[in-house]
Amino acid sequence: MKSIPIILLGCGGVGRQLLHHIISCRSLHSKQGIVIRVVGVSDSSSLLVSDDIMLSGMRDEFLAEICRAKSAGSPLKSLLNHGHCQLYTGQDALENIVSIASSLGRSTGLAVVDCSASAETIGLLEQVSSLGCCVVLANKKPLTCGIDDFEKLVSHFRRIRFESTVGAGLPVIASVTRVISSGDPISRIVGTLSGTLGYVMSELEEGKAFSEIVRAAKSLGYTEPDPRDDLSGMDVARKGLILSRLLGWRINLSDIKIESLYPSEFGPNSMSTEDFLSKGLSQLDVKLKERVATASSKGNVLRYVCVIEDSRCNVGLRELPKDSALGRLRGGDNVVEIYSRCYKNSPLVIQGAGAGNDTTAAGVLADIIDLQDLFA
């Protein structure tokens, strides 16, 4: 049995789903000769560490209890007396992870799994990586920081995996990496990289008003709590930046041209979420209706796309032929087209659900399993 110890950072929707997947895959993984041991779990305020990091890690019943508690809004510290574990906060928590990394990293391949949405984890991830640990991310922020920090983080490239940062569980990063390592130079990547904006564009095409669509999407749970986090294009830009950097480009988020679906005077600094939803949004209806009509009059549809080409990454609305791969896309599916020497006239296309905790966590788990080859 190959044992893979992990520390999970972040107990939100993706983190909890990952714990569920780990539990429900026990017998599958056991058949493959693998056992994943969760030795630590953190939320934004504290870290729980199993008393038994060398052997079994946290018991499945306790992991399930963590999921229930976090799902109900309780902090991790409320669980201290339920499992055989210790609680650490602040600097102590960080030092404890580094200490576990030092003792387990090189020998057993401890994986630190970042399912948080924090920009603050990068220092820790760099440190554990330099200690020989593996790093798996669903969190885009550490990969979209300044280029120097990024390069430090990925300097042990074989020990870091981040498939779920682009297109959730879709094998986009794995495919781009394969094409590159086969010596087939990539000239262009075009994709719709947001399930939320895919849904919005599909619904606009049906003739619905932008404000109605966004309010419906929010109530269906398709958007972030503040829908402007999706509508700003920043999330798509982060994904575009990760893909651009995979191609070896030394660019930053500030180098990406991002088209926001709302004007800056409607931004979070000038308007509350409530005001944006109740007043701001409907003022955008006419302009977007016009853009859809203009596109339609030419036989085109409007899509929110990321285009990576000629050392530039642009993110925004584009008119595309109705019968193109991107134009045919409906609802929340993502599609990514990769053009290279081998895929020149007709691109390598990857398409499917690009959002959702289930598929995102499944992608994280596949990354964890993929790292086993690094350790005997």
Added chain:
Amino acid sequence: MKSIPIILLGCGGVGRQLLHHIISCRSLHSKQGIVIRVVGVSDSSSLLVSDDIMLSGMRDEFLAEICRAKSAGSPLKSLLNHGHCQLYTGQDALENIVSIASSLGRSTGLAVVDCSASAETIGLLEQVSSLGCCVVLANKKPLTCGIDDFEKLVSHFRRIRFESTVGAGLPVIASVTRVISSGDPISRIVGTLSGTLGYVMSELEEGKAFSEIVRAAKSLGYTEPDPRDDLSGMDVARKGLILSRLLGWRINLSDIKIESLYPSEFGPNSMSTEDFLSKGLSQLDVKLKERVATASSKGNVLRYVCVIEDSRCNVGLRELPKDSALGRLRGGDNVVEIYSRCYKNSPLVIQGAGAGNDTTAAGVLADIIDLQDLFA
């Protein structure tokens, strides 16, 4: 620098293209800290082994010379005095590979790369695998033998890669493997897995006669020397068998229902290739024209597909909606749809060029690079 020694079996189109890729990727791989050393190359009659298997392997100029000679139809043995190497034939060749595998296998991760089209390599591949070597295949035959031999061959699953056996360089196997290892159970795979039959179906849809299309495809180099090797569906069935076995099904080629595009009385045992092309083919025109017309009258198109579902793998013609992913497919592109819990209503789709020496060899090279994690 991590050194990856390889022995190449087969110097046909794919094998030669692989050698070209290895040479042209030298600087790319060197940046990634990798050097691929070709220590041996075999064709159907003999094996050339470098005098220097421990350090550098064959020089690039010599590899280029091998490609030129094989491309011109010369046997490997004609090159004996050109490089610093030894020639072995028959049983000596096999024993030599096993001896290299014994000395390099466990320590450095020798990869034996099967780019032949032979059914005879399986014994050797099993043997080197049991000695700790890696195995990379573009050759489908060793993976489509009896289930017991297959299971023996893949028993060291992390040390065998065979991406290029299905959809050439398309990341089909990698994606299926990722979905499975993430605990997301696959319920259905549907795909067009033959560039040749994709071309034939597209052209039939244009109203051309089957016999004309096949003759044109042959003269364009799209088919095997005997086009019946494509038209029999056997090649698609082999790919379907590999995918089915990836799902854990213990089935054999004989369990697959295969629809041939010609009747058995036109088969290789009853008719020469020449007779088939000049007389047999045109007798099939009317029937296929009718099937296309029947499909078209219902708004459908005819596609040659592989359907893997409910423990069954079927291969043959299907009527599909014109505007489905498979129905829209034109020319030689392959498309594979994977249905699972995460990709239930809307499948995970992988599409792109599924044939050609360039993309097949690129897939083999990506597999070789992917194996490096197994060795320090």
